[in-house]
Amino acid sequence: MVKITALDTYDVRFPTSRELDGSDAMNPDPDYSAAYAVLRTDDPHGLAGYGLVFTIGRGNDVQKAALDALRPYVVGLSLDEVIGDLGGFAARMIGDSQLRWLGPEKGVMHMAIGAVVNAAWDMAARHAGKPLWRFIADMTPEQLVSVIDFRYLADALSPDEALQLLRTAERGKAQRIEQLLAEGYPAYTTSPGWLGYSDEKMLRLAREAVADGFRTIKLKVGHNVEDDIRRCRLARAEVGPDVAIAVDANQRWDVHRAIEWLRRLADVKLAWIEEPTSPDDVLGHAAIRRAIAPTPVSTGEHTHNRVMFKQLFQAGAVDLVQIDAARVGGVNENLAILLLAAKFGVRVFPHAGGVGLCELVQHLAMADFVAITGKKEDRAIEFVDHLHEHFVDPVTIRDGRYLAPTTPGFSAQMFDASIAEFRFPDGPAWQEPLHALNA
Amino acid sequence: MVKITALDTYDVRFPTSRELDGSDAMNPDPDYSAAYAVLRTDDPHGLAGYGLVFTIGRGNDVQKAALDALRPYVVGLSLDEVIGDLGGFAARMIGDSQLRWLGPEKGVMHMAIGAVVNAAWDMAARHAGKPLWRFIADMTPEQLVSVIDFRYLADALSPDEALQLLRTAERGKAQRIEQLLAEGYPAYTTSPGWLGYSDEKMLRLAREAVADGFRTIKLKVGHNVEDDIRRCRLARAEVGPDVAIAVDANQRWDVHRAIEWLRRLADVKLAWIEEPTSPDDVLGHAAIRRAIAPTPVSTGEHTHNRVMFKQLFQAGAVDLVQIDAARVGGVNENLAILLLAAKFGVRVFPHAGGVGLCELVQHLAMADFVAITGKKEDRAIEFVDHLHEHFVDPVTIRDGRYLAPTTPGFSAQMFDASIAEFRFPDGPAWQEPLHALNA
Structure with a gap:
């Protein structure tokens, strides 16, 4: 039985502020960054799942710490507990009563959960041999509804209405x-x-x-x-x-x-x-x-x-x-x-x-x-x-x-080479003099 | 000139779930916790400021990491840059364009900023020799309005209206x-x-x-x-x-x-x-x-x-x-x-x-x-x-x-003794067998 053996996390930052790429009225000097998460398994073919939280620089280390906090919810699970139950896998983290206090369902902790959930979908789609859009398209309306948390939505969208929408879309x-x-x-x-x-x-x-x-x-x-x-x-x-x-x-x-x-x-x-x-x-x-x-x-x-x-x-x-x-x-x-x-x-x-x-x-x-x-x-x-x-x-x-x-x-x-080059603060790309706040 | 020399942070957790104190419909087994922040100075009388984020257990380490990320915004400032400009001190952290992406103004990062801002108010009130409620009460309406960020409030409350409210309250x-x-x-x-x-x-x-x-x-x-x-x-x-x-x-x-x-x-x-x-x-x-x-x-x-x-x-x-x-x-x-x-x-x-x-x-x-x-x-x-x-x-x-x-x-x-006793995971209170998710 294949198991999840690790949740590896990385603080990767690109020094985009040097070129003003990405500058806007609220974000004058972003360093486009990713708190990057890899779900590893003991699958002999090397099956893994990849996800990330996008940030714009400072604080990417906090985002990585939030990913690290999810390790106990992930490592040791069987492959089937993850990709065979994508609804339950997400619900256990989002619904964890102690973690929930840090949001609820917002900010650093919620984005970290989102990245790990996305890594699980990535793994599921890879396992099925399909790009994710196609993997979703091939799910039945019932399967799709089963992965959704309808809490707080009942006054706008019920599971039955969602099912109706999805069934209508089956045609064509x-x-x-x-x-x-x-x-x-x-x-x-x-x-x-x-x-x-x-x-x-x-x-x-x-x-x-x-x-x-x-x-x-x-x-x-x-x-x-x-x-x-x-x-x-x-x-x-x-x-x-x-x-x-x-x-x-x-x-x-x-x-x-x-x-x-x-x-x-x-x-x-x-x-x-x-x-x-x-x-x-x-x-x-x-x-x-x-x-x-x-x-x-x-x-x-x-x-x-x-x-x-x-x-x-x-x-x-x-x-x-x-x-x-x-x-x-x-x-x-x-x-x-x-x-x-x-x-x-x-x-x-x-x-x-x-x-x-x-x-x-x-x-x-x-x-x-x-x-x-x-x-x-x-x-x-x-x-x-x-x-x-x-x-x-x-x-x-x-x-x-x-x-x-x-x-x-x-x-x-x-690419592993990109992660190695742009890892913060130890990657070669960051060995130039840094802005004080990044030190 | 007195300077801020350190922002010390602590992950303190109380094992309250063992007694079901604090249990409710969403939070069946909270371990009441604090990500605790101390602003230290080189003041010869030992002036310091104390603040905390309350959490209910797991994730308190993420909250502490968010406090740690604020160190560069704090350490090295003069006492006057903190307690003489409580509006600017808060605005620099809340308005930091890179950190802001992690909210904006919500969740782990915002709560961490709130704790450090509260520690600065604690320090200001200590420095003035007053309990905080009295320190605030003794501020002029103009001083109070100057510490508030009115961004996004103009359609409900303008600085002038706030000033009016505060001036009216001066009587009595x-x-x-x-x-x-x-x-x-x-x-x-x-x-x-x-x-x-x-x-x-x-x-x-x-x-x-x-x-x-x-x-x-x-x-x-x-x-x-x-x-x-x-x-x-x-x-x-x-x-x-x-x-x-x-x-x-x-x-x-x-x-x-x-x-x-x-x-x-x-x-x-x-x-x-x-x-x-x-x-x-x-x-x-x-x-x-x-x-x-x-x-x-x-x-x-x-x-x-x-x-x-x-x-x-x-x-x-x-x-x-x-x-x-x-x-x-x-x-x-x-x-x-x-x-x-x-x-x-x-x-x-x-x-x-x-x-x-x-x-x-x-x-x-x-x-x-x-x-x-x-x-x-x-x-x-x-x-x-x-x-x-x-x-x-x-x-x-x-x-x-x-x-x-x-x-x-x-x-x-x-109390220092409480922090030592309940520090997670190394304090004596946590040396009993732990729930797997806390491991």
Whole structure:
């Protein structure tokens, strides 16, 4: 009987702040990082599972400590107790009464559980010889419902309703799998939009993005309203009326400030405004949305669990949402969120970029298309061309679309050489003089 | 010039699960714990500051790791940079763009920052030779407003409104200080109500509580409705109609389930129902409150920041709230929450018990009485008679009331001997065979 023999964890950080890649109004100098988790087994073929929490630098050691705290919940389990019961495996950690106090279901501890749960899904998909999106698509509606924690959702989505949604989607599933493999899934790109870039660099990258086939680009805003107006108008002039422009304020504003600011950007015809204010402020997003209609409002990459997503939908606070593969409690909770979004008719534009988020989230969006909503052409997955070279099974983008992965697993595995090079603080990449706070 | 020389941190756990003290429907076997933080200085008189995060066992090591991650933000600062700028000191940690990703402003990282911020307030009050409640009461309205982070609050409370509230409270402040010193502050007790207790033990403790002068007792509910009905009716018969009975479900229910369950308890005339559902579910609490009126609804001990409290008030989701001294970002954020509650006319019944929570939160409630609302007889601070013996300046309860502390500081300092005895995993108290998950 195969057993889980270890949960190995790593603090991996990339010194991205040196280039201002990833700079926005709230995050001027991120060092894109991963608290990386590997579930190892005694399987003679070397079966393992890989997951990660994305962070932006300092605190990645705390995130690693939270992964370490999960070792007793994992090591010694049989393979079947993990991949044969993905619902129970997640529920035991999320429901642990002592750990629960540290959230509940939010922040460092919840993200750590999410990474280990994702590693278990990775292992399950590898064991089945399928990419994760396909592994999910091949589960029955009953199996999918059985892995979801419906606690606190009953006033918005019952297990029966979820089952109904999934059963309806059974029709045409095989055809959609073929379609996905042939067409890919739409991507949009944030590569031109970082606040730290000059107008010239932004325009050049926007031009290249359109030439590369992207139909939506996203710009960071929120530092200075005159700059934002200038940049958005320049971008609109560059890409023309048929390419969508979204903006992302990364939680920069109070409610009133968001409304004033966004009214001044109205002529740009934004595809959406993302994270105008605190991710916790459901009612604030609802107020902003009412005030700036018809500009679509969005949030989600920092929305910490299904209860918050439920309320965003119940309050009519958003036109669309981001989901994040490494913020909530793993695939299980993201399935709940995708089903809630489907029920409320809210489109999902997954958050990506960072370290490995593109690799992870593509599977969720593709599973949603095949097994839940049947839709993909009215939505898109974020794409940023950073750090993919460190992943064993990196995303493939062609003509502005994500091609469906075909390698078994969840695509989160990093190269050993990358981990060795960028381990913090002992990897060679970190042997240069460091900022005092990283010392 | 005095400098901060160290941030020492400790994982202290008490094996309370052996007695079922603290057992409730969500937390069957807590080991009450503290991730304990000491700010040390090179002051020749030994000035230091003490703070803690309360947890219930497993994960306390993760909480300690989060405290450790704050060392670079603290060590090397001058005393004046800490206690002369309590707003800036907190804002630098809470606003750190890289750490912020781990929340934002929630969970393990936010609680750690709160503990270090509280330690700074403890140090400031010690330095001034005043108990914290008095230190706050002696600050001017302008000084108080200057330590508060109003980000995300503008649609509910502006700095000017806060200033107005505080200036109004200046009238009569000296008299209220005398009144507080003479009368103390009402307490209520949860000691009888733990789910693990037999009916006999519950009734004996309820009888003793009333004899000790408490006018409100609280029972844990949510495990079994028939048990709850029986226990509540027994308690009502025991204490009579004039002692208030509150119940606490510790987040056990979905919205619909809460409504059904609580309708069956209507004849007990509850003082409030606490934490009927997820602490994140603002709209859920509002729905429950509408459905079970006039039974008052409450939450707050797990409400993770001021943005969530703001929405509880805006949505009319609660009749009263708990605040917790060690869940949010320290005194600064609790001042914001107290001001929000004052503006919305919502009464505050602080959460206590655990490790050191009574010691901490009494200062906040008393500061609220003296410097913010001027009210105390229509509210009460929770009291549980656990673990006070480990504190250098424990609470004093007389006739069901907290006596105002007179020793300088925030009362969070623990005895060195207690820390040595209960340090996890190396303290003598933990050298018996442990549960596998604690190993």
